[in-house]
């Protein structure tokens with residue numbers, strides 16, 4: 679691994695600082711990436727869930743019995759997406 683980040687031929691504090699900054703950026707990017715995947719998963723889950731509910735495999739009686747849980751499912755999934763969008767908008771504004 680090359681530790682001379684700025685390429686001046688010697689390894690000193692400036693290189694250590696640059697390396698630290700690069701690692702921090704990498705970690706932040708990985709985290710954002712992970713959160714993005716979570717938001718996508720939530721969107722997909724909502725779509726799949728809706729399709730399953732609309733299919734003939736689920737009876738009206740079962741949907742009625744689970745109505746409250748279904749409500750909470752939609753609320754929590756859309757919250758995940760909403761929070762992700764909010765956090766992303768806030769992070770890019772800083």
Ligand SMILES: [Ca+2]
Nearest residue numbers: 682686688693
């Ligand atoms: Ca250097």
